[in-house]
Amino acid sequence: MTYKVLIVDDVATIRGFVRAAIASLNYSILEAHNGARALELCRQEQPDLVVTDWNMPGMRGDELIKHIRAEDPETHIIVLTAEGARDQVGAMLALDIQGYVLKPFQLPALRRRIEAVLLQRLPRAAFPSQG
Numbered sequence: 001m002t003y004k005v006l007i008v009d010d011v012a013t014i015r016g017f018v019r020a021a022i023a024s025l026n027y028s029i030l031e032a033h034n035g036a037r038a039l040e041l042c043r044q045e046q047p048d049l050v051v052t053d054w055n056m057p058g059m060r061g062d063e064l065i066k067h068i069r070a071e072d073p074e075t076h077i078i079v080l081t082a083e084g085a086r087d088q089v090g091a092m093l094a095l096d097i098q099g100y101v102l103k104p105f106q107l108p109a110l111r112r113r114i115e116a117v118l119l120q121r122l123p124r125a126a127f128p129s130q131g
Contacts, residue, residue: 003118004045006030008038008052008064009080014103018051018080021107022114035059039067047075048121049114054081054092054100065095076117080105 005027007018015031022029030045032038036059038052050068054061061079068075079092079100092100098117101110 002026002028003049003121004028004030004047005114005118006032006038006041006045006047006050006052008032008035008050008056008061010034010053010056014053014080017105017107018110021111025111025115027118035061035064035067038064042068042072042075046072049076049078049098049118051078051080051114054079054083054088062091062095065097069096076121078113078117 005022007015007029009015009018010033012033019029019031030041030047032041035056038050041047042050052061052064065077068077077097079097080103081088081092081100082103083089084102089100098120099113101113
């Protein structure tokens with residue numbers, strides 16, 4: 001199964017780092033530089049996972065997540081953020097995201113987080129009972 005991953009960040013370098021972290025996993029990778037473009041791609045491509053920045057100009061990450069949840073509550077979401085304060089983390093988790101990664105991040109750690117979240121999307125039939 002090939003997963004679609006949408007990377008959303010206003011900084012091209014960060015999008016490149018995320019792409020590099022998962023390039024060898026053979027996912028279909030989409031990119032958006034802002035929330036409006038991300039919503040367009042979500043509607044057109046229906047990604048399995050959105051990896052989004054929290055602090056972006058225009059539409060912030062929390063607004064983007066609310067729009068995604070309203071249209072497709074099954075989309076998995078990971079937030080990239082430099083905000084590690086308890087109230088900020090609480091606000092993120094309240095939006096029913098599957099996780100967050102603090103910036104600056106290590107590529108292997110980000111890759112493991114993305115893989116773990118996408119494993120949650122596998123149908124139960126992918127894991128035959130051992131009996």
